[in-house]
Amino acid sequence: MSMNIEVRLVGLGSGLLLGAGLMLAGMTRPEKVLAFLDVAGEWDPSLAFAMAGAIGVFAIAAFAARARLRPLWAEAFQWPEAALVDAPLVLGSALFGIGWGIVGYCPGPAIVSVGAGSIPAAWFTVAMGVGMVAYRLSRR
Amino acid sequence: MVDFTPVPALCGGLLIGAGASLLLLGIGRIAGVCGIVGSLLDAPRSPDAGWRTAFIVGLAFSGLVGFALAPASVTNVANSPPALVGAGLLVGYGARLANGCTSGHAVCGIGRGSTRSIVATCTFMLTAGVTVFLVRHVVGR
Numbered sequence: 001m002s003m004n005i006e007v008r009l010v011g012l013g014s015g016l017l018l019g020a021g022l023m024l025a026g027m028t029r030p031e032k033v034l035a036f037l038d039v040a041g042e043w044d045p046s047l048a049f050a051m052a053g054a055i056g057v058f059a060i061a062a063f064a065a066r067a068r069l070r071p072l073w074a075e076a077f078q079w080p081e082a083a084l085v086d087a088p089l090v091l092g093s094a095l096f097g098i099g100w101g102i103v104g105y106c107p108g109p110a111i112v113s114v115g116a117g118s119i120p121a122a123w124f125t126v127a128m129g130v131g132m133v134a135y136r137l138s139r140r
Numbered sequence: 141m142v143d144f145t146p147v148p149a150l151c152g153g154l155l156i157g158a159g160a161s162l163l164l165l166g167i168g169r170i171a172g173v174c175g176i177v178g179s180l181l182d183a184p185r186s187p188d189a190g191w192r193t194a195f196i197v198g199l200a201f202s203g204l205v206g207f208a209l210a211p212a213s214v215t216n217v218a219n220s221p222p223a224l225v226g227a228g229l230l231v232g233y234g235a236r237l238a239n240g241c242t243s244g245h246a247v248c249g250i251g252r253g254s255t256r257s258i259v260a261t262c263t264f265m266l267t268a269g270v271t272v273f274l275v276r277h278v279v280g281r
Contacts, residue, residue: 004190010166011191015198017159018171018243023206023213025152026145030217035143037265037272042142049146050153051246057157058251061164071168078168079252082239085259092238093245097264099230101271103219106242107173107235110228111196115203116214123224124231131232132178 006073019112025050028113030104037101160248167191172244173199174235238264 026032026046035044070076082089100106105113105124113121160171169191180192207214217224235241238260240249245264249257 007167007191008194010162011194012198014159014163014166014171015195016202017155017162019199019202020206021152021155021159023152023202024155025149027152028203028213029215031215032143034272037268038276039269040273040277044142044144046143046145046149049149050156053150053153054156054160054247055251057154058160058247061161062252065164071164072166074167076168077164080170080239080254082256085256088237089239089256089260090263092234092236093260093263094267095230095234096238096241097267098271099227099234100264101268102227102275103217103224105217105227106231107177108199108243111173111199112203112206113214115200116207118214118216120216120219120224123221124228127225127228128232129177129181131229132174132181132236134229135233135236136182
């Protein structure tokens with residue numbers, strides 16, 4: 001139980017860093033996200049730099065993690081186990097992309113924007129939660 | 141005019157990577173926002189509910205502080221509530237079905253070399269791009 005507070009602080013710190021990064025990158029400006037996706041229009045490739053930076057840093061961390069027996073404040077690394085490319089992966093990603101393309105919000109930036117007091121982001125985020133619960137209910 | 145900002149975008153990306161790395165090396169978890177939110181909604185009494193809640197509080201708090209320091213960094217979309225709700229439903233349902241979203245697949249998944257995540261990222265980039273094309277250049281012209 002003594003690890004409990006450390007585990008929560010890691011969660012908090014991770015959320016803070018991620019949120020700050022999303023804001024600095026421009027992901028909390030839906031028009032910038034849509035300009036990144038609008039290859040046929042006035043394309044703004046900025047967010048490709050954000051993706052490259054994030055993937056690069058995380059790749060180093062993942063490499064370091066594989067060389068360790070356990071994380072700093074938990075018993076074991078919990079790597080995703082699924083390995084097969086299947087229909088739910090492709091269908092779910094396709095639906096996700098359509099929603100992302102309609103308004104320019106994905107889950108992280110939407111929650112950051114709610115914190116900033118955005119009413120449109122609150123509409124989106126509540127509906128996103130309903131969509132997540134709907135998925136769980138559909139699995140029963 | 142294209143608002144091309146590669147330096148802040150790259151710096152933001154490095155911070156995003158640092159946040160995801162902290163969660164992995166600290167407690168061994170993947171920083172997928174939809175996985176964290178979805179798991180919290182599915183199992184609010186799980187032993188993991190504490191750090192998951194703290195993570196979401198951290199995201200929202202960064203928005204609160206960031207907006208106070210730099211109001212231009214958060215903008216509102218012009219979409220109507222029905223469009224926002226429709227998009228939110230698609231994003232929430234789709235991300236859970238695909239077991240990951242932008243942070244989980246495009247950052248963490250690709251960063252650790254997962255084939256599933258590369259396929260997921262290519263798929264949602266494609267459908268998002270097609271959706272923007274249809275909305276802006278076919279319907280909206």
